Amino acid sequence: xxxxxxxxxxxxxxxxxxxxxxxxxxxxxxxxxxxxxxxxxxxxxxxxxxxxxxxxxxxxxxxxxxxxxxxxxxxxxxxxxxxxxxxxxxxxxxxxxxxxxxxxxxxxxxxxxxxxxxxxxxxxxxxxxxxxxxxxxxxxxxxxxxxxxxxxxxxxxxxxxxxxxxxxxxxxxxxxxxxxxxxxxxxxxxxxxxxxxxxxxxxxxxxxxxxxxxxxxxxxxxxxxxxxxxxxxxxxxxxxxxxxxxxxxxxxxxxxxxxxxxxxxxxxxxxxxxxxxxxxxxxxxxxxxxxxxxxxxxxxxxxxxxxxxxxxxxxxxxxxxxxxxxxxxxxxxx
Amino acid sequence: xxxxxxxxxxxxxxxxxxxxxxxxxxxxxxxxxxxxxxxxxxxxxxxxxxxxxxxxxxxxxxxxxxxxxxxxxxxxxxxxxxxxxxxxxxxxxxxxxxxxxxxxxxxxxxxxxxxxxxxxxxxxxxxxxxxxxxxxxxxxxxxxxxxxxxxxxxxxxxxxxxxxxxxxxxxxxxxxxxxxxxxxxxxxxxxxxxxxxxxxxxxxxxxxxxxxxxxxxxxxxxxxxxxxxxxxxxxxxxxxxxxxxxxxxxxxxxxxxxxxxxxxxxxxxxxxxxxxxxxxxxxxxxxxxxxxxxxxxxxxxxxxxxxxxxxxxxxxxxxxxxxxxxxxxxxxxx
Numbered sequence: 001x002x003x004x005x006x007x008x009x010x011x012x013x014x015x016x017x018x019x020x021x022x023x024x025x026x027x028x029x030x031x032x033x034x035x036x037x038x039x040x041x042x043x044x045x046x047x048x049x050x051x052x053x054x055x056x057x058x059x060x061x062x063x064x065x066x067x068x069x070x071x072x073x074x075x076x077x078x079x080x081x082x083x084x085x086x087x088x089x090x091x092x093x094x095x096x097x098x099x100x101x102x103x104x105x106x107x108x109x110x111x112x113x114x115x116x117x118x119x120x121x122x123x124x125x126x127x128x129x130x131x132x133x134x135x136x137x138x139x140x141x142x143x144x145x146x147x148x149x150x151x152x153x154x155x156x157x158x159x160x161x162x163x164x165x166x167x168x169x170x171x172x173x174x175x176x177x178x179x180x181x182x183x184x185x186x187x188x189x190x191x192x193x194x195x196x197x198x199x200x201x202x203x204x205x206x207x208x209x210x211x212x213x214x215x216x217x218x219x220x221x222x223x224x225x226x227x228x229x230x231x232x233x234x235x236x237x238x239x240x241x242x243x244x245x246x247x248x249x250x251x252x253x254x255x256x257x258x259x260x261x262x263x264x265x266x267x268x269x270x271x272x273x274x275x276x277x278x279x280x281x282x283x284x285x286x287x288x289x290x291x292x293x294x295x296x297x298x299x300x301x302x303x304x305x306x307x308x309x310x311x312x313x314x315x316x317x318x319x320x321x322x323x324x325x326x327x328x329x330x331x332x333x334x
Numbered sequence: 335x336x337x338x339x340x341x342x343x344x345x346x347x348x349x350x351x352x353x354x355x356x357x358x359x360x361x362x363x364x365x366x367x368x369x370x371x372x373x374x375x376x377x378x379x380x381x382x383x384x385x386x387x388x389x390x391x392x393x394x395x396x397x398x399x400x401x402x403x404x405x406x407x408x409x410x411x412x413x414x415x416x417x418x419x420x421x422x423x424x425x426x427x428x429x430x431x432x433x434x435x436x437x438x439x440x441x442x443x444x445x446x447x448x449x450x451x452x453x454x455x456x457x458x459x460x461x462x463x464x465x466x467x468x469x470x471x472x473x474x475x476x477x478x479x480x481x482x483x484x485x486x487x488x489x490x491x492x493x494x495x496x497x498x499x500x501x502x503x504x505x506x507x508x509x510x511x512x513x514x515x516x517x518x519x520x521x522x523x524x525x526x527x528x529x530x531x532x533x534x535x536x537x538x539x540x541x542x543x544x545x546x547x548x549x550x551x552x553x554x555x556x557x558x559x560x561x562x563x564x565x566x567x568x569x570x571x572x573x574x575x576x577x578x579x580x581x582x583x584x585x586x587x588x589x590x591x592x593x594x595x596x597x598x599x600x601x602x603x604x605x606x607x608x609x610x611x612x613x614x615x616x617x618x619x620x621x622x623x624x625x626x627x628x629x630x631x632x633x634x635x636x637x638x639x640x641x642x643x644x645x646x647x648x649x650x651x652x653x654x655x656x657x658x659x660x661x662x663x664x665x666x667x668x
Binding site: 018021022025029150151152155156159160161162163164280281283286287297298299300301302303304305306307308311313314316317318320321323324 | 352355356359363484485486489490493494495496497498614615617620621631632633634635636637638639640641642645647648650651652654655657658
């Protein structure tokens with residue numbers, strides 16, 4: 001299987017490392033290799049139909065600040081001109097328009113390629129269009145890492161729990177907000193907690209997407225579409241962020257043995273993200289940067305999953321699980 | 335697909351209810367029905383190659399105290415004489431010899447039938463023999479419900495996390511013990527907590543299997559074999575139960591902000607069940623009858639799953655997930 005990677009930041013590089021570390025596993029399971037035929041960053045790309053050593057691609061990106069020696073202006077033009085089986089789309093997300101990631105995914109699906117992405121924008125804005133296009137062209141579109149990073153939630157609901165009637169799903173889908181709220185539990189004011197999150201590399205210089213709840217809302221929209229079969233976008237989510245949570249509110253919650261957490265909730269009728277009071281000791285009261293989701297279904301009852309919502313190898317591990325799922329279908333395990 | 339059910343207590347009846355409730359789902363997914371061609375309890379059996387209304391079987395068991403109008407002495411003889419595709423083996427477990435469940439599973443696999451079981455004894459005693467036999471005969475052997483009931487752990491590790499190198503797995507695998515320990519957290523002595531567990535129907539009249547840690551040890555042995563590819567039995571597990579935990583020990587733990595929990599732990603080298611000190615707020619500090627498992631793997635980091643470890647519909651939901659997994663392979667979704 002020939003893989004081309006769009007986006008060569010932390011996640012794209014992490015995926016290359018994972019492919020290098022799992023070479024033998026893939027060979028044993030499928031009797032063939034996953035060949036990285038190229039990768040693209042924001043300006044340059046590398047392509048070789050015979051494939052690259054994935055670790056060499058990462059080294060080149062780190063030393064040269066660019067992954068390839070060819071420049072481009074239109075990523076779609078590049079994708080149209082090369083040969084691959086699976087597109088791994090991990091370019092920076094754009095929750096307003098879907099950005100270049102949306103174009104890349106559409107281009108791949110139109111050319112009957114399978115796609116793995118962790119890019120929330122395209123999925124939160126144009127989900128039904130993308131899944132329809134994939135279905136029409138017989139392509140597989142997988143996106144485990146788009147919600148909760150290494151926390152298994154999408155494939156868990158779609159595969160293991162496919163026989164359940166899932167009534168609702170709620171959880172903590174943004175580690176940055178949870179880190180800030182956990183710090184506020186210990187008495188820090190919001191601004192100071194945010195600053196610490198930025199110093200630790202959890203929050204970006206412009207933290208809007210996280211703290212205004214937009215990132216969580218994207219994930220809730222994706223879950224609504226994929227788990228509940230709804231047809232919603234990011235813009236349909238009722239969103240409240242955490243910027244107006246005061247030290248007083250946190251202290252008042254604590255006096256009642258509660259914490260404040262940014263909870264996303266989705267069901268047949270609900271679609272919202274906002275700060276909620278959670279009793280201490282409740283599964284949704286976790287601290288730090290973890291993500292967690294509580295699935296409520298008619299037979300199994302409540303099932304809770306918790307895992308790392310972000311990170312180089314963690315997100316790449318979700319891509320690997322999608323890759324295995326696609327290869328199980330296309331190549332079959334030996 | 336023709337299913338025969340061995341064991342018609344809570345779980346067998348719950349499975350019938352689930353099949354009735356999911357008739358349309360199965361028809362939509364596979365274009366055919368799951369036909370319950372019969373069921374067997376400890377003395378009687380029912381068999382009709384054209385199938386039964388699953389809810390009628392349950393009604394008959396409740397009103398007549400027996401599922402069928404035919405008596406038998408040797409379950410294997412019954413199984414040899416009937417036609418079915420999948421055996422659902424949910425007869426009472428025997429952790430000393432594997433009991434009748436072991437004979438039934440071997441008989442089905444020898445006749446090239448697929449098997450779904452939640453019967454821990456056979457799996458904890460003769461795992462490699464059973465999986466080898468299944469492999470040799472091209473049969474599928476599934477047992478999600480044998481560990482943690484509705485908590486998805488086995489199929490999660492085998493399917494979604496198959497690309498991970500799982501380093502260790504630890505958790506709470508016995509809801510009865512966890513209920514007792516949670517009550518002791520609140521100041522109850524062991525004997526009183528056990529009595530309450532019995533009154534609530536969580537503990538059996540002879541609670542040995544639970545409180546001595548044997549039930550947890552079976553599950554740890556099954557996980558060692560299936561997740562770590564080890565070849566161990568129940569007898570290889572280092573087991574300490576909860577009977578010697580005193581009120582003083584619980585109080586001392588509480589004074590250090592800890593609780594005592596019965597933790598099962600397995601890795602390449604570890605295989606043990608025993609009381610452990612767990613910090614309050616840690617994922618393994620949960621209270622009540624829930625089960626929880628923490629999977630530590632090299633790429634994804636820690637993943638925690640929590641769910642109901644027992645119950646009529648909960649355990650049947652795990653059987654349904656195995657049934658879907660088998661039918662996906664045998665019939666293929668439409």
